[in-house]
Amino acid sequence: GAGVSQSPRYKVAKRGQDVALRCDPISGHVSLFWYQQALGQGPEFLTYFQNEAQLDKSGLPSDRFFAERPEGSVSTLKIQRTQQEDSAVYLCASSLDSGGGNQPQHFGDGTRLSIL
């Protein structure tokens, strides 16, 4: 595809359920990022992959959050035992950058997660 694809676009779950959010980056993009965007806020960094290696997971808010990118392309963000404070838009971005940090990130449209 031409851009970053995220699925599902909307997800409603009951508190305590596990959810999995998928990100398909732009083909050939080395770097992949996950962000959490609460209502009325800017995106907050969660984690970063370079190919299949998770190089930075400092933004994951708790051990209930887990991300993987096993083959260096598609990534999944998993949230276990969801809480109401997990309600947010989860954005995925990818870039060509292999370390310099100066390449722009291309964003998907996000998954809006609502925890009831």
Place this chain on the structure above:
Amino acid sequence: AQSVTQLGSHVSVSEGALVLLRCNYSSSVPPYLFWYVQYPNQGLQLLLKYTTGATLVKGINGFEAEFKKSETSFHLTKPSAHMSDAAEYFCAVSDRGYQKVTFGIGTKLQVIP
């Protein structure tokens, strides 16, 4: 650690008027700076970036920004606002050689006909 301050969470301008969205950054090293735009229910789209070289950076849709090291600012401007510019704008900073990007809280731009 870097941070970004966007002054004014909401800005209203008349169609055809100057757009000025303010951004100040804090970084321990010379940063990379970005402006992104977000339309409702969509992801962020890059408007422009500063990495090195000329401090006046031109982006898409007629926007430009100037990196002023002495003022630690990277304000976004457009000479004449169009209705289609109504959106939320995010300033972002990253340290050179480091992938993590820190975003500001965003400024919602309203364009009044």
